[in-house]
Amino acid sequence: MSVQIGNIDLGEFPLLLAPMEDVSDPPFRYVCKQNGADMMYTEFISSEGLIRDAAKSRQKLDIFEYERPIGIQIFGSDIDHMREATEIASLAGPDLMDINYGCPVKQVACRGAGASLLQDIDKMVAMTKAVVNATHLPVTVKTRLGWDDNTKNVYEVAERLQDVGIKALTIHGRTRAQMYKGVADWSLIRDIKKNPRIKIPIFGNGDIDSPEKAADWRMEFGVDGMMIGRAAIGYPWIFREIKHFFNTGQHLDKPTITERIAACSTHLQKSIEWKGPKTGIFEMRRHYSNYFKGIDHFKEFRMRLVTAGNLEEVQQILAEIDEKYAIEMA
Structure with missing residues (x-):
């Protein structure tokens, strides 16, 4: 019902x-x-x-x-x-x-x-x-x-x-x-x-x-x-x-690193569209560590993400993450 x-x-x-x-x-x-x-x-x-x-x-x-x-x-x-x-x-x-x-x-x-x-x-x-x-x-x-x-x-x-x-x-x-x-x-x-x-x-x-x-x-x-x-x-x-x-009754596979990055990018994009680039990027910082929770040796990337000042910089870091972990996890 x-x-x-x-x-x-x-x-x-x-x-x-x-x-x-x-x-x-x-x-x-x-x-x-x-x-x-x-x-x-x-x-x-x-x-x-x-x-x-x-x-x-x-x-x-x-x-x-x-x-x-x-x-x-x-x-x-x-x-x-x-x-x-x-x-x-x-x-x-x-x-x-x-x-x-x-x-x-x-x-x-x-x-x-x-x-x-x-x-x-x-x-x-x-x-x-x-x-x-x-x-x-x-x-x-x-x-x-x-x-x-x-x-x-x-x-x-x-x-x-x-x-x-x-x-x-x-x-x-x-x-x-x-x-x-x-x-x-x-x-x-x-x-x-x-x-x-x-x-x-x-x-x-x-x-x-x-x-x-x-x-x-x-x-x-x-x-x-x-x-x-x-x-x-x-x-x-x-x-x-x-x-x-x-x-x-079955478990779905956990999201891949590429899926995590895609969701994170979409969230960031929508954040910028709604709040403008400055606030959108700033307010997104609280979400990064959650999107990549449980991934080994992520601290350096996280530090870079939370200090990145513009969209291009964030996208560049996300691309590096994708490349590094896609290879490691393959």
Whole structure:
């Protein structure tokens, strides 16, 4: 059976790309889409930034036809500002709106946004209702198990947010207190999925980093789909590898050095097209070591890549990498 969010058909068991700050921009989303991500989200966007028309927040609204279906994710602590931001973001033409009630970082959570709303469910419900009423698009939510081990309240959150009209819920299997440490616990996610009152799709998030784990957890926890975040950074092939494993029980071959270089080059090209040469090259630096993770004696190349100042220089280094490792690995 297909998973539906509003009128969006996501196929039988969708794999979603998580919204990650400073990572899930259009260039990165492009390579993930090429490799099988079924639905993606923008980086999270501050409602205050949208209302003030801040350039950084505005730029994050950029979406492209090839990315569909795509959601714009917003966060904030003021209900009226979230309503206003929803109206602004809806005009950018996404397929859905998503609210972030999961971000654990201090600058967000300590300002009463993101995961901090897990401490005030009434406010979270009122805010969600305001967002649902402010747009014609389906609204989804991403959250965590609770604020800390003593307040794992996501079971109640799921019921109450469904009641005010959200169309899907993604749950990260950690509390806010855990940040990204420890092991994600999906048992509560399974309980919510089994709750007869819950009719909306439930997606699991946290620690999915291999095809086997995805297959095991799909069986064990019964979710409708999975959201993948950190495992896709520098490794967009994770989506196609998981799908191949689901369908065949076999592992796809790991990407060759030539494939890694091709994805890295595409990402860089899109980065320059979207942000201009200077920023595009600078912001790509955080991705190089991920694209070439696990390759022996790569340090010298990495140092050169992160100091290269123009496209020609980067392309020259990538060509050298291709030549060196293609010979070694042949």
